[in-house]
Amino acid sequence: MADAKQIYRTHPTSEEIDDVLRLRETATVGTLNADGSVHLAFVIFLHQDGRLYFETSSVTRKARNVERRQRVSMAVQGRASTGRHLMVSVEGIGRLVSGADARDLNHRLRAKYIRPDALDELDSVWNRFDDTAIEITGEVALSWTGSTMHQETQKELSVPYDDIWLSDS
Numbered sequence: 001m002a003d004a005k006q007i008y009r010t011h012p013t014s015e016e017i018d019d020v021l022r023l024r025e026t027a028t029v030g031t032l033n034a035d036g037s038v039h040l041a042f043v044i045f046l047h048q049d050g051r052l053y054f055e056t057s058s059v060t061r062k063a064r065n066v067e068r069r070q071r072v073s074m075a076v077q078g079r080a081s082t083g084r085h086l087m088v089s090v091e092g093i094g095r096l097v098s099g100a101d102a103r104d105l106n107h108r109l110r111a112k113y114i115r116p117d118a119l120d121e122l123d124s125v126w127n128r129f130d131d132t133a134i135e136i137t138g139e140v141a142l143s144w145t146g147s148t149m150h151q152e153t154q155k156e157l158s159v160p161y162d163d164i165w166l167s168d169s
Contacts, residue, residue: 002152010148012088016080017143020088021047023078024113029054030073031065031094038073039065045074046109052090052136055106055126058098063132066094072136084147092138098131105133 012020027045030038039061043054052074056062066072072094077087097105107123114122154161 001155002148007149007152008144010145012080012084012086012143012145016082016084016086016145017088017140018047019080019082020076020078020086021052023076025076025078027052027054027074027076029062030075031062032069032071033061033065034068043074044109044113045076046105046112048108050137052092052138053097053105053109053133054136055102055109055130055133057130058096058132062134063096066134067096070094072134072138074136084145085150087142087144087146088140089142090136090138090140092136095135095137097133097135102131102133103127105135106130109133 024044026042028040029043029045030040033039041060041062043056046053054074070093071091073089073091075087075089077085079085103123106127107119110122110126111119150161157164
């Protein structure tokens with residue numbers, strides 16, 4: 001039987017982390033407010049060349065916080081190709097990207113989520129609002145898989161683990 005230390009110290013591989021960062025999931029991004037509190041927001045994102053990107057408007061609190069304090073954290077939850085559920089958290093330095101570079105990054109980011117036949121039309125609308133991209137350079141600060149907890153829990157249940165959760169459907 002596993003103990004809490006084994007459960008919470010089971011880490012995914014770098015390949016599993018990359019799998020999750022390729023998914024079409026939303027991420028939670030945190031930026032630092034002037035009073036030291038954290039501003040949280042959901043974003044769509046792009047992972048490319050070891051960096052993370054998300055789009056926003058230059059008038060948002062996210063953009064202002066990054067411009068003033070640079071600290072950014074992002075958390076993504078998903079399932080790796082190995083089937084393991086993962087949470088990946090990155091802490092790093094944010095950099096505002098603007099102009100043509102932001103439009104290019106935002107287009108590539110949207111292409112991850114938007115049907116190709118609708119992408120150009122969506123770009124023409126969203127480019128009027130989201131004029132900035134934020135680049136996060138950092139390290140994976142924490143990555144955790146719930147697979148060991150899932151396996152240990154299943155040993156004690158009389159029904160499949162996936163069947164115990166309430167659903168809205």
